[in-house]
Amino acid sequence: MSLIRNSEIESIQGNEGTSIKQFFHPHNTLEGIGYSLAQFTLEPEKKSKLHKMKSSEIYYILEGKANLRIDDSTMELGKDDSAYVPPNAKQSIENIGDDNLRFLCIVEPAWKAEDEIILE
Template identity: 65%
Template sequence: MSIIQNSKIDSIEGGEGVKIKEYFNPDNTLNQINYSIAQCSLDVGKKTKLHKIKSSDIYYILEGKGNFKINEEVFCLEKYDSAHVPPNSKQFIENIGSDNLSFLCIVEPAWKAEDDEILEE
């Protein structure tokens, strides 16, 4: 069993420009898991850099509103919406609301920095 308390997790800045708090990853969990879960937040008017990862992602919106581009399609996501991103898909999310955009990102197999490719500066 693993208990992860939000108050004890430091935020990091992701390479694509989002604030990340990683809850579960095989590197910080006693049990063998093959996925990672992170809470991400994006300030008003900001967008992540276009990127792709080798793994499959699921985004689950906790707060706010954003335009989420997956390959050539754009989807408007709001609180409690979710989206599946197939492996190696070009993607970014943009905060189009008046509050911070907060979402969970579930990655399987687990996110690794070397699997994340930033496609723009």
């Protein structure tokens, strides 16, 4: 069994100005999972860089409001909404609320730096 406590995870700064807490990833899980789970925080009026990944991704909004761009479509997401991003889709997320946007991302197969391409 692997137990990860939010209070024990140090945040790192992502390339797009997000604060990231990596909960589960194959490198820190004894059971050999094939996905990764991370929590992101994005301040008001901030936006991730347009990027694409070889992996599929699921966003789950914990708090705040966002515009999620997937290829040529944009959808508004709020608390408890989720969205699927297929592999190799152009994507970015923008905080459109007055408070921090906090969301979870599940990436499968697990996130690897070499699988992500920044497009802007």
